[in-house]
Amino acid sequence: MTEPLSVGELDRVEYDIERGKIREFVRATFTTDPAHTDRDAARAAGFADVPATLTHTVVAGHQRDQRKFVDTLGLALERVVVGSVKWTYLRPLIAGDHVVGTRRIVDDIQREGKRGGSMRIVTLETEYVDTDGDPVVRLEEVLIERGERQ
Amino acid sequence: MRAPVKVRIGTVADTRVIGPITQTDIVRFAGAGGDFNPLHHDPEFVATSGFPGIIAMGQMQAGILAGWLSDTFGVEHVRSFGVRFVAPVFLGDTLTVGGTITAITEADGEARADLDLVVSGAKGPVVTGSATVVVTAT
Numbered sequence: 001m002t003e004p005l006s007v008g009e010l011d012r013v014e015y016d017i018e019r020g021k022i023r024e025f026v027r028a029t030f031t032t033d034p035a036h037t038d039r040d041a042a043r044a045a046g047f048a049d050v051p052a053t054l055t056h057t058v059v060a061g062h063q064r065d066q067r068k069f070v071d072t073l074g075l076a077l078e079r080v081v082v083g084s085v086k087w088t089y090l091r092p093l094i095a096g097d098h099v100v101g102t103r104r105i106v107d108d109i110q111r112e113g114k115r116g117g118s119m120r121i122v123t124l125e126t127e128y129v130d131t132d133g134d135p136v137v138r139l140e141e142v143l144i145e146r147g148e149r150q
Numbered sequence: 151m152r153a154p155v156k157v158r159i160g161t162v163a164d165t166r167v168i169g170p171i172t173q174t175d176i177v178r179f180a181g182a183g184g185d186f187n188p189l190h191h192d193p194e195f196v197a198t199s200g201f202p203g204i205i206a207m208g209q210m211q212a213g214i215l216a217g218w219l220s221d222t223f224g225v226e227h228v229r230s231f232g233v234r235f236v237a238p239v240f241l242g243d244t245l246t247v248g249g250t251i252t253a254i255t256e257a258d259g260e261a262r263a264d265l266d267l268v269v270s271g272a273k274g275p276v277v278t279g280s281a282t283v284v285v286t287a288t
Contacts, residue, residue, distance in 0.1 A: 024182040028175075028210070030168050031217030033225065046151040051225050054216035058209050062184030082208060086232030092225050140232075 010103045010124065011069060013060040017052050017097040025053045052093040057128065057139055060101060073105075073122060075145050083121070083142040090136050093128075099136060101128040106140075117147030152224050156286045157263055161250045166218045169244030171206060176241075179210040201238065208235040211245065211269050211277045218247045219267065219281055227284040229262065236275050243271045254287050261287040 005012060026036045031053050034041040042050045070077045093099065107123035126139040176190050185207045188195035196204050212233045220228055239245065249267040256262075267279035 021182070024178075025213065026217075028179040028182040029213035029217040030166070031213075031221060033221045035225070045224075046226070053213065054220050054225060054228055054231050055209065055213045058183040058185075058213065060184075064184075066187070082235060084232065084234040085209075085212065086230065088230045089228055 005102075008104050010072065010105060011064065012100065012102045013063045014100045015059060015063070015098070017056065017093045017095055017099065019050055019095045021059060022050055022052050022056065022095060025056055025059075029053060029055070047092070047094060049095040052095070054087060054089075056093055057087070057101065057126070057137060060126075073143075075120070075122070075143065076148075079146045079148070081144050081146075083144045084140075085142075086140045088138045088140075090134075090138075093136060097136070098131050099128040101126045101139070113147055119147055120145040151226055154227050154261070154284045154286045155223050156288045157251055157254070158288055159251050159254060162222060162248060162265075164222060165246060165248035166214075167244060167246050168214055170242045171239060171245065173204065173241060176204070176206050176210065179207065179213065183207070183209060183213075185209065203240050206239040208233075208277065211235075211239055212279075214245065215247055215267055215269050215277055215279055219249070219265075219283070222249075223283040223285070229282040229284065231279065231281045233267075233277050233279040236278055237271070237273070239271060239276050243276075245276065246270045249281070251285075254285065256287075260284050 023037050035045045036050055039050055103124050103126040106125045109121050110118045111121060113119050122143045124141045127135055128137045130136050180186055180190055189199055189205055190207050216231055247269050249265045251263045251265055253264040254261055262282050263285045265281045268275050269277040
């Protein structure tokens, strides 16, 4: 069912939103809202099933090969840091959802560092769509590659 | 849907203190998210990295901050959440999580609050962030 990647598309992940995985994130992030773990509490709060926590898309890490992806971008892994991440929500992810996330390069610039040498700043956007093809969450990641020391 | 929280501009009264951060906390997050970079669990690897000790993955602090945000305002009311990674978190650090409402605006028939967010360790901020959430203005 998954379409091949188009020009400018970097990678794609696809997964089910699972109750057990939601519970793992709840515990790992010290989240306390019972709607995430108790179906009755979720229904009382107006959800069809338990909602995922806000950063559930981190689970894509299980499918991605970070070194391969950094190599594809031509970045030096040991000089790369994630500067910032932003999520934009069109609706909560709910247990039972199936999502496909396609990641694209939206910006790639060089900037002079304050101490000489240049930094490369790569901005990636992942849009997740549900089985109806409707976008549910967008994720923007900014990667910073420090220049090599002179 | 739950009713949006009633708020005013200013610091959110509730804060959350997490820690001291243990290796178990980091391993638990690694298992949830799938980040098995050895910087986060392998002391021998870390010794070759230039870091003075094992560091948590930034996404752990981001997730802790997001958990506070959704517990406070309701996950269905969060329209956006962003973080910047400012400083590393080491084993033994205690984190304080909180936020400040900087503006409340009406858009599309709902009241939305803009927040500045911060996770702080003993030496200052480790993650700063921002969010937009649906609220009930008072």
